[in-house]
Amino acid sequence: MSIVFDQQKQLLTLTTTNSSYQIQIDQLGFLHHLYYGSRTGSQDMSYQHLAQDVAFSGNPVEYRKSRDLSLDIIPQEYTSFGIGDYRVNSIAVINPDGSRTAGFQYVGHEIVKGKYAIPALPAAYDNGDEAETLIITLCDKVTALKLRLYYGVFEKQDIITRCAEIVNDGKAVTTLEKAASVCLDLPFGNWDLMHFWGKHCLERQPERNPIGHCITTIGSTRGMTSHQQNPFIILCDHEATEDHGDCYGMMLAYSGGFKAEIEKNQINSVRAVLGIDDTYFAWKLEPGESFHTPEVILSFADGLTSLSHNYHRFIRHNICRGVHHLQKRPVLINNWEATYFDLDEDKMFALAKEAAALGIDQFVLDDGWFGARYDDNAGLGDWFVNYRKLPNGLDSLISKINGLGMKFGIWVEPEMINEDSDLYRAHPDWPLTDPGREPTFCRNQLVLDMSRKDVRDYLYDCLSRLLSEHNIAYIKWDFNRCISNVYSHALPTDRQGEVSHRFVLGLYELLERLTSNFPNVLFEGCSGGGGRFDAGMLYYTPQIWLSDDTDAIERLTIQGGSSYGYPVCAMGAHVSAAPNHQTGRTTPIYTRGVVAMSGAFGYELDLTKLPASDKDEIRRQVRQYHQDEELIHQGLYYRLTDVTKGYYTAWQFVSEDKSKSLVNLVITGPQPNPEPLHLRFKGLDPDTLYSIEENGLSVSGAALMNSGYTFPRMAGDYPAAQLHLSAISAL
Numbered sequence: 001m002s003i004v005f006d007q008q009k010q011l012l013t014l015t016t017t018n019s020s021y022q023i024q025i026d027q028l029g030f031l032h033h034l035y036y037g038s039r040t041g042s043q044d045m046s047y048q049h050l051a052q053d054v055a056f057s058g059n060p061v062e063y064r065k066s067r068d069l070s071l072d073i074i075p076q077e078y079t080s081f082g083i084g085d086y087r088v089n090s091i092a093v094i095n096p097d098g099s100r101t102a103g104f105q106y107v108g109h110e111i112v113k114g115k116y117a118i119p120a121l122p123a124a125y126d127n128g129d130e131a132e133t134l135i136i137t138l139c140d141k142v143t144a145l146k147l148r149l150y151y152g153v154f155e156k157q158d159i160i161t162r163c164a165e166i167v168n169d170g171k172a173v174t175t176l177e178k179a180a181s182v183c184l185d186l187p188f189g190n191w192d193l194m195h196f197w198g199k200h201c202l203e204r205q206p207e208r209n210p211i212g213h214c215i216t217t218i219g220s221t222r223g224m225t226s227h228q229q230n231p232f233i234i235l236c237d238h239e240a241t242e243d244h245g246d247c248y249g250m251m252l253a254y255s256g257g258f259k260a261e262i263e264k265n266q267i268n269s270v271r272a273v274l275g276i277d278d279t280y281f282a283w284k285l286e287p288g289e290s291f292h293t294p295e296v297i298l299s300f301a302d303g304l305t306s307l308s309h310n311y312h313r314f315i316r317h318n319i320c321r322g323v324h325h326l327q328k329r330p331v332l333i334n335n336w337e338a339t340y341f342d343l344d345e346d347k348m349f350a351l352a353k354e355a356a357a358l359g360i361d362q363f364v365l366d367d368g369w370f371g372a373r374y375d376d377n378a379g380l381g382d383w384f385v386n387y388r389k390l391p392n393g394l395d396s397l398i399s400k401i402n403g404l405g406m407k408f409g410i411w412v413e414p415e416m417i418n419e420d421s422d423l424y425r426a427h428p429d430w431p432l433t434d435p436g437r438e439p440t441f442c443r444n445q446l447v448l449d450m451s452r453k454d455v456r457d458y459l460y461d462c463l464s465r466l467l468s469e470h471n472i473a474y475i476k477w478d479f480n481r482c483i484s485n486v487y488s489h490a491l492p493t494d495r496q497g498e499v500s501h502r503f504v505l506g507l508y509e510l511l512e513r514l515t516s517n518f519p520n521v522l523f524e525g526c527s528g529g530g531g532r533f534d535a536g537m538l539y540y541t542p543q544i545w546l547s548d549d550t551d552a553i554e555r556l557t558i559q560g561g562s563s564y565g566y567p568v569c570a571m572g573a574h575v576s577a578a579p580n581h582q583t584g585r586t587t588p589i590y591t592r593g594v595v596a597m598s599g600a601f602g603y604e605l606d607l608t609k610l611p612a613s614d615k616d617e618i619r620r621q622v623r624q625y626h627q628d629e630e631l632i633h634q635g636l637y638y639r640l641t642d643v644t645k646g647y648y649t650a651w652q653f654v655s656e657d658k659s660k661s662l663v664n665l666v667i668t669g670p671q672p673n674p675e676p677l678h679l680r681f682k683g684l685d686p687d688t689l690y691s692i693e694e695n696g697l698s699v700s701g702a703a704l705m706n707s708g709y710t711f712p713r714m715a716g717d718y719p720a721a722q723l724h725l726s727a728i729s730a731l
């Protein structure tokens with residue numbers, strides 16, 4: 001049993017294979033967070049209790065019963081304002097009488113088999129006998145506001161999920177101004193914070209800094225996850241490396257604005273609070289109503305690599321859903337960087353024909369096939385074929401492409417609208433705009449009000465017609481701007497603080513309807529590249545276009561940075577043209593293949609214009625990818641170098657049974673008198689002899705991991721190398 005209650009000591013202990021988590025209910029009913037970290041069995045961790053004379057350090061708890069009990073220093077599970085905890089809190093309320101204090105005390109708990117679900121929100125799922133759920137109910141006695149804390153314990157996966165539900169059991173309206181998903185207190189230790197910053201065309205750059213005596217806020221007020229920050233943070237011991245050291249991951253499964261607050265207080269206790277962005281949030285909770293926060297996925301591991309492995313497995317098996325998430329993915333050709341908006345049936349068919357000859361499985365028709373879409377000024381919202389570009393309709397092109405033995409996929413951007421569209425002319429009140437104020441445009445488009453059912457019904461109608469009337473195997477779901485003018489013309493004045501979250505709930509509702517009614521369609525997420533790359537989207541779309549930057553060298557940090565939390569099978573990655581359209585850099589086609597193959601693989605360039613040698617290389621890459629795909633997508637991923645430093649970047653895949661491995665190396669720039677290209681491999685079986693396909697060597701796992709391997713010098717600009725290792729025999 002992974003959740004145990006000790007009645008006498010009022011202890012709740014959650015156990016996974018390598019971690020323990022313990023909560024104690026104190027005599028006043030407050031939940032103390034006693035421990036999260038390496039496994040400590042059933043040990044009562046309250047011997048570490050932080051009893052101090054706190055008469056001057058903050059108010060004692062509600063009834064002032066204990067001079068040595070201050071909520072300001074006690075590690076807790078979920079904290080509120082007004083009762084003496086001055087650190088960042090988990091929840092902020094406006095009570096019916098205007099007061100803002102809340103104090104939640106234990107009422108009861110239940111332990112149930114299986115994993116809880118969250119109404120209208122994505123949540124990790126149990127594949128059968130994998131999880132147990134703990135639900136702790138607390139109540140503010142004065143206002144009858146109830147708080148339910150949910151814990152999903154996935155023992156074998158070393159994952160604990162958390163979320164909260166707030167129920168108004170009172171008689172009048174309460175307003176929530178903040179409702180975080182999780183609070184994690186680490187009372188001891190010396191911690192660094194890792195987060196993943198970025199921008200359009202350079203998402204998820206890892207950054208690691210010591211946590212100082214201040215509050216650090218990481219988040220997005222953009223109504224979307226954002227290119228700038230990702231809702232995944234790591235708290236790791238200052239000495240932690242890829243291989244060892246205490247590491248905590250906190251990942252929010254949510255696709256809207258979010259906030260992570262990390263505070264180190266006067267006694268060096270660190271608190272991390274993570275949840276939806278509360279900057280402009282105000283949610284009216286009528287009597288009897290509940291509010292559910294999104295889910296946070298927690299993991300504790302020894303070393304950053306093990307932490308990544310926990311998230312990779314979990315996202316693959318317990319977040320992504322549908323028929324495709326564990327299946328081989330089609331290698332695709334996307335026309336975007338080949339033609340941009342300048343598409344027609346002949347050009348598309350010529351591209352598809354070339355792709356089919358190279359062994360590519362699927363053709364994807366990107367932006368520009370619908371409405372009056374000749375550039376990015378018009379057409380969004382009109383999801384009907386543009387007969388000037390495709391005079392014979394979609395079916396003519398699709399059947400020709402299917403005739404080549406290829407599947408067909410198509411691009412949409414459902415949440416957006418152009419002023420110059422039939423949809424806008426018919427429904428000017430459907431986008432988010434402020435009354436009487438000029439809206440702010442981005443890429444000449446506005447954002448539809450996804451909180452509205454009529455908007456979602458229209459989109460469902462268009463998209464379900466598209467999918468049922470045509471043989472479409474794949475949808476690329478784009479979202480090319482962040483949200484502004486957050487005002488819904490369908491909601492009353494006092495509910496405008498709910499719009500951002502209702503937008504995300506609306507998006508999820510539409511995605512749920514479409515993915516469940518069209519289960520065979522593979523959905524790929526996208527947001528101007530990787531602006532909405534999160535576990536919430538991955539629940540609906542098992543892969544997401546990682547970045548609009550397709551430059552192989554830049555991709556090394558984007559893919560490497562993303563790999564801390566997300567599996568490579570979730571990362572759309574394409575070989576594009578040289579010189580690269582974003583950076584102007586020329587890299588060899590071999591290198592571009594090596595990098596893009598560590599993802600959901602495809603091509604995005606005009607194949608009809610390539611020299612024969614490049615086509616031969618593409619044919620070889622597609623064959624190789626099909627052979628290696630299982631190892632790449634299901635294997636364990638190891639970062640062999642720091643993805644942000646050095647003149648070469650290397651990473652490795654090892655099959656779970658350690659019988660196969662693929663090592664990848666890319667030179668990222670010139671270096672005078674270069675140091676040897678030396679790597680120590682990881683994850684192999686030390687007592688197994690491995691053959692290396694590329695050079696015929698046979699070397700033991702122990703030697704390859706302890707002494708390592710030195711690659712021969714490589715000539716030219718940005719060369720790359722791959723090594724395939726296969727176990728030959730036990731030693």
Ligand code: DGJ
Pocket residue numbers: 336366367411478480526527528529545547548
């Ligand atoms: C942004 C995406 O990331 C690109 O791949 C492409 O689909 C464009 N949008 C189309 O407008």
